[in-house]
Amino acid sequence: MFPVWTWIVGFWLGAAIGSFLNVVIYRMPRGLSLSEPKNSFCPKCKKQLTPIELIPLLSWVFQGGKCKGCQSPIPFRYPLVELITGTLWAVIWYQHLIVSTNDLVAIQGADPIKAVGYMLFAAALVAAIFTDLALFVIPDQINAFMFLVGVGMNVAYIVNGNESAAWLWGIPSSLAGALVGIAVLWGIAFFGRLAFGKDAMGHGDIKMARGIGAVLLPMGAGISFGLAVILGALGGGVFYFYAKGREQKIEAAKAAGGKCEPGSAEAKSQEVEDEEPYEPESLGSLLKCLVGYVLLFDIIGLFFPKFYENYFGENPFDFEGIGDDEWEPGITTIPFGPSLAAGALATMIFWAPLSGMVNQYFDALKSP
Numbered sequence: 621m622f623p624v625w626t627w628i629v630g631f632w633l634g635a636a637i638g639s640f641l642n643v644v645i646y647r648m649p650r651g652l653s654l655s656e657p658k659n660s661f662c663p664k665c666k667k668q669l670t671p672i673e674l675i676p677l678l679s680w681v682f683q684g685g686k687c688k689g690c691q692s693p694i695p696f697r698y699p700l701v702e703l704i705t706g707t708l709w710a711v712i713w714y715q716h717l718i719v720s721t722n723d724l725v726a727i728q729g730a731d732p733i734k735a736v737g738y739m740l741f742a743a744a745l746v747a748a749i750f751t752d753l754a755l756f757v758i759p760d761q762i763n764a765f766m767f768l769v770g771v772g773m774n775v776a777y778i779v780n781g782n783e784s785a786a787w788l789w790g791i792p793s794s795l796a797g798a799l800v801g802i803a804v805l806w807g808i809a810f811f812g813r814l815a816f817g818k819d820a821m822g823h824g825d826i827k828m829a830r831g832i833g834a835v836l837l838p839m840g841a842g843i844s845f846g847l848a849v850i851l852g853a854l855g856g857g858v859f860y861f862y863a864k865g866r867e868q869k870i871e872a873a874k875a876a877g878g879k880c881e882p883g884s885a886e887a888k889s890q891e892v893e894d895e896e897p898y899e900p901e902s903l904g905s906l907l908k909c910l911v912g913y914v915l916l917f918d919i920i921g922l923f924f925p926k927f928y929e930n931y932f933g934e935n936p937f938d939f940e941g942i943g944d945d946e947w948e949p950g951i952t953t954i955p956f957g958p959s960l961a962a963g964a965l966a967t968m969i970f971w972a973p974l975s976g977m978v979n980q981y982f983d984a985l986k987s988p
């Protein structure tokens with residue numbers, strides 16, 4: 621469809637979207653508007669950023685990773701999100717918008733609907749990874765967006781003529797994938813709660829799994845969850861040692877006679893413990909949420925917040941306590957969302973070899 625070199629266009633489009641995702645990642649979980657203020661600003665000195673400071677990747681590099689106004693460091697997360705999104709978009713562009721016959725990489729045939737859908741989906745996954753890592757929350761809007769992308773892709777196929785196939789396979793498999801996602805993740809939450817009396821899975825993860833299933837369909841969802849468990853085990857180990865190292869540092873500082881400044885990780889976690897004793901979610905509430913997620917009440921509720929509040933008992937746009945900056949999670953708090961999202965990204969990018977492996981496995985089962 622396009623010549624091979626155009627992947628670079630995909631890269632820079634993706635990097636620009638990554639720049640927007642940085643705004644989403646900062647503002648959305650803090651309940652701030654995405655459109656007001658219009659201009660991006662430095663969170664430290666509130667300086668409005670000029671166009672030259674808003675070029676993806678390059679601005680950060682040429683400013684040496686510092687704000688032009690106050691010289692405070694700009695977190696590495698900003699260029700990282702731009703680089704990751706740019707890379708993902710370049711790969712998706714390459715796989716679904718470029719067709720050449722003699723190619724080493726498995727090309728799956730030009731499919732603009734898939735390309736656009738996957739690019740939007742990838743962007744939402746990147747946003748989910750970083751809000752979850754930074755603030756332990758995946759905004760409902762992001763999860764709703766993933767689901768709508770999945771269904772939207774199939775509606776686009778219908779509009780573009782492949783009607784019978786889309787009605788027969790597209791929309792039903794998309795909805796089946798969404799149900800598989802809810803079933804697996806909610807199942808872990810429910811049985812974890814039953815067996816260990818603890819919250820085993822965040823609700824954001826359940827809603828994200830629904831979106832993953834809607835886009836990648838049942839088999840893709842299954843592969844994603846398998847990869848997520850592997851990535852989670854690896855990532856959890858890294859996270860554990862990171863948190864342990866930090867804890868030891870705090871302890872060493874205390875032993876050396878230094879006092880923990882208020883607002884430090886230690887003081888904050890102490891406060892949290894004093895305020896609300898840990899109480900796992902009731903099974904009734906889990907069941908009620910299951911019904912709500914299957915019937916898409918959380919997505920409908922974004923348009924009718926009163927309805928959301930009546931059903932789920934909370935305002936979808938109220939993220940109390942989140943973004944009070946420098947909130948540090950405890951050592952046992954490991955978010956599963958990033959692994960889940962990374963598993964979905966890997967499944968999407970490496971679809972050809974992964975689905976080949978799964979098919980081979982089932983073929984081997986069939987033939988004695």
Ligand SMILES: [Zn+2]
Pocket residue numbers: 662663664665666667687688689690691692
């Ligand atoms: Zn500044």
